[in-house]
Every structure is written in structure tokens, then in C-alpha cells.
Amino acid sequence: MWFGISARRPGELCALDLSAVASGSSCGEPPAVRRVGLDVDPPGNWVLINEALVSLGSGRFCIAKFFDVIDEWDDYEAHVVAFTGVEVVRSDEDEEGGLSMVNHKTECLLTDDIECVL
Incomplete structure (x- = not known):
């Protein structure tokens, strides 16, 4: 499995099952992207400026999101970094081996001191 953050839906964790590609049985079909869900729902005056995904192993991740907090006059008020621990698990409800996020x-x-996460 490969994991990443969606460019089309900022903040959404996605997964690709590359086992068919690795075994050579994919017949030229690209792997399907599985959406795992959103990890955090920020307040309306928080503007997402960057995010990072850090693998902790065994389907566990830390998602770091960098926000600027904007006041009612559209001026910069503060910088917030949100760290969320998530775990990707196979969903029992989906017969096709779907994934869900805990x-x-x-x-x-x-x-203002944290600029990036490795």
C-alpha cells in the first residue's frame, strides 16, 4: 500500500494498493485510489497553508497541518500546527477490501517556530 494526501481534496488521506502492479498481474490497469477520509475539520477562519504525512509504521501515521488563523478583517492573527494520529485499517463492511481510518x-x-515536519 502507498499512502498520501490528496491534491484534489486537501487534508484527505488516500491509499493505493500496488500489490497487483508488483506481481505483474495488473494488465496495464492503474491501481484505484481509495479514499480513507478526512482527519480533522478545522474552524472556518483557519486557512490550510501546508500539510505533511509521516509514516509511523504498521498503517499508523501522523498528519501535520499548518494553518494561518485569519481574523474578521482578513488579517493574519496566528499560526497553528495541528498534529493528528491516525490508523488505517481494513473495513469489514466492504467486500472489496476497503479501508477506513481511525x-x-x-x-x-x-x-511560529515549526515550519515543517520530516
Whole structure:
């Protein structure tokens, strides 16, 4: 499985099952993108400026999102970094081996000191 953050739907975790490609049985068909869901729903005055996905192994990830908080006059008010722990698991309800996401804890930091996450 390959995991990443959707460019079309910012903040949405996606997965690609590349096992058919690796075994050579894909017959030229590209793997289907499976949407795993949104990890955090920010307030309306938070503007997403960047995000990063860090693999912790075994289907567990930390998603770091960088927001600018805008006041009622559209001026910069603060910078917030939200760290969310998520786990991707196979869904028992989907016969095609669908995936679902379990959100664990989200911590938000009001800081201008964190610029990126590796």
C-alpha cells in the first residue's frame, strides 16, 4: 500500500494498493485510489497553508497541518500546527477490501517556530 494526501481534496488521506502492479498481474490497469477520509475539520477562519504525512509504521501515521488563523478583517492573527494520529485499517463492511481510518488524538500548537515536519 502507498499512502498520501490528496491534491484534489486537501487534508484527505488516500491509499493505493500496488500489490497487483508488483506481481505483474495488473494488465496495464492503474491501481484505484481509495479514499480513507478526512482527519480533522478545522474552524472556518483557519486557512490550510501546508500539510505533511509521516509514516509511523504498521498503517499508523501522523498528519501535520499548518494553518494561518485569519481574523474578521482578513488579517493574519496566528499560526497553528495541528498534529493528528491516525490508523488505517481494513473495513469489514466492504467486500472489496476497503479501508477506513481511525482518528486517535489531535494536538494543536499555537506557534511560529515549526515550519515543517520530516
